[in-house]
Amino acid sequence: MEGPRKIPESINCHQCGAPIDLTGQSAFGHVECPRCEAISVVPVHYGHFLLLYALGIGGMGTVYKAVDLQLNRYVAIKILRKKVANNPMFVEDFAREARAAAAASSHPNVAQVYAFGECEGQCYLTMELMSRGSLDDRITKLGKLPEQEVLELGIQIAGGLQSAHARGLLHRDIKPGNILFNSEGVPKIVDFGLSQVRNRTNSVAGPPAAIWGTPYYIAPEKLRGKPEDFRSDIYSLGATLYHALAGRPPFDARTANLATMKHATPPAVLLHGYAPTMHESTVRVIARMLAKDPANRFESYDALIQAFHEALASLKADEETHTIVVPRRKRVFTVGILVVLASLIVAIGIVVLALAVANRGKVFGIGRTAPSTPTSSSGDAGAPLSGTDRVR
Ligand SMILES: Nc1ncnc2c1ncn2[C@@H]1O[C@H](COP(=O)(O)OP(=O)(O)OP(=O)(O)O)[C@@H](O)[C@H]1O
Numbered sequence: 070m071e072g073p074r075k076i077p078e079s080i081n082c083h084q085c086g087a088p089i090d091l092t093g094q095s096a097f098g099h100v101e102c103p104r105c106e107a108i109s110v111v112p113v114h115y116g117h118f119l120l121l122y123a124l125g126i127g128g129m130g131t132v133y134k135a136v137d138l139q140l141n142r143y144v145a146i147k148i149l150r151k152k153v154a155n156n157p158m159f160v161e162d163f164a165r166e167a168r169a170a171a172a173a174s175s176h177p178n179v180a181q182v183y184a185f186g187e188c189e190g191q192c193y194l195t196m197e198l199m200s201r202g203s204l205d206d207r208i209t210k211l212g213k214l215p216e217q218e219v220l221e222l223g224i225q226i227a228g229g230l231q232s233a234h235a236r237g238l239l240h241r242d243i244k245p246g247n248i249l250f251n252s253e254g255v256p257k258i259v260d261f262g263l264s265q266v267r268n269r270t271n272s273v274a275g276p277p278a279a280i281w282g283t284p285y286y287i288a289p290e291k292l293r294g295k296p297e298d299f300r301s302d303i304y305s306l307g308a309t310l311y312h313a314l315a316g317r318p319p320f321d322a323r324t325a326n327l328a329t330m331k332h333a334t335p336p337a338v339l340l341h342g343y344a345p346t347m348h349e350s351t352v353r354v355i356a357r358m359l360a361k362d363p364a365n366r367f368e369s370y371d372a373l374i375q376a377f378h379e380a381l382a383s384l385k386a387d388e389e390t391h392t393i394v395v396p397r398r399k400r401v402f403t404v405g406i407l408v409v410l411a412s413l414i415v416a417i418g419i420v421v422l423a424l425a426v427a428n429r430g431k432v433f434g435i436g437r438t439a440p441s442t443p444t445s446s447s448g449d450a451g452a453p454l455s456g457t458d459r460v461r
């Protein structure tokens with residue numbers, strides 16, 4: 070953070086509540102609790118906010134987790150770089166975009182914008198604190214995200230974009246880093262319209278490539294300086310969801326740099342190549358979102374959301390079929406085993422019976438060696454039976 074840093078005299082330990090003296094400590098340094106030895110970060114006063122620690126640095130400034138001391142609630146505060154705010158057009162531009170973003174944030178999938186203002190010569194924007202990180206973080210952690218999760222995410226984010234579009238607002242910078250999750254895991258869009266402000270202040274904020282970072286998610290028409298409309302946001306959402314499904318962005322990093330993509334968008338790498346088990350309906354939705362010509366993308370958010378629902382339904386139907394097949398297979402398997410066992414028992418029974426029958430003669434024969442056989446041809450008591458006698 071630029072400018073003077075006002076550190077509170079003391080804080081209470083976040084673990085045991087004991088007071089910690091902050092005399093001589095520096096902003097955002099680490100301090101140990103004298104009672105329980107837990108480590109805390111030294112917070113900094115900024116207007117009526119207490120900045121707790123930095124959540125990250127972006128193209129326009131730094132975002133902090135903070136406490137709004139007036140309203141006594143946690144917020145995320147984006148403090149813009151002084152250099153950016155010195156542009157005379159900027160504050161007006163920023164205020165207009167912040168107002169538009171605040172209007173769009175009534176939707177459950179758009180992060181709420183609370184306030185914007187200026188303090189210590191720096192502009193700031195306060196917004197809903199999204200404590201579970203970004204889609205970018207989630208992709209980094211998991212690699213590829215499950216297809217169902219991505220389709221459900223698509224439905225929610227498209228809903229947020231649709232509600233903003235109904236108010237005449239485009240996002241212009243949909244990417245995995247601008248979709249954040251709140252403490253309940255609900256995905257929300259952040260930074261509505263801010264890229265527009267940023268683009269208009271390029272001259273003071275630095276070269277576009279440095280600000281934009283990677284061009285993977287930017288619609289081809291925007292790269293070529295043609296007018297954007299809601300279909301450009303649909304393209305960016307398609308590239309974002311592609312990244313979540315495939316675990317990598319839709320373009321090859323070797324060919325996809327801003328300079329080359331301004332002239333010709335390389336063909337998107339086929340989703341099936343990276344996600345071979347993906348359902349055809351999902352692949353089709355993403356491919357249509359990524360059509361180079363906006364006219365070949367979805368004609369409305371309603372149509373897009375409908376396509377997401379259909380892909381989700383076919384995915385679920387497939388899963389259900391799969392769940393039915395498994396017990397059937399089990400049943401077939403069990404019946405098979407029983408049939409084999411039964412046949413074995415019958416076969417053993419037949420063999421035993423056959424042996425018994427074969428031996429029966431012997432037994433009888435031996436039995437007939439009994440001295441009292443009246444049919445004995447010899448009539449000789451104690452003499453062995455003849456062969457004929459045995460089979461009779
Ligand atoms: N409302 C928020 N709640 C919690 N974290 C946030 C919030 N807004 C932004 N962040 C986090 O702060 C960091 C910086 O965000 P910032 O928007 O400035 O940069 P970025 O999204 O990385 O790039 P860009 O400047 O292109 O938007 C990111 O890690 C982001 O996840």
Ligand SMILES: [Mg+2]
Nearest residue numbers: 127246247260
């Ligand atoms: Mg951002």
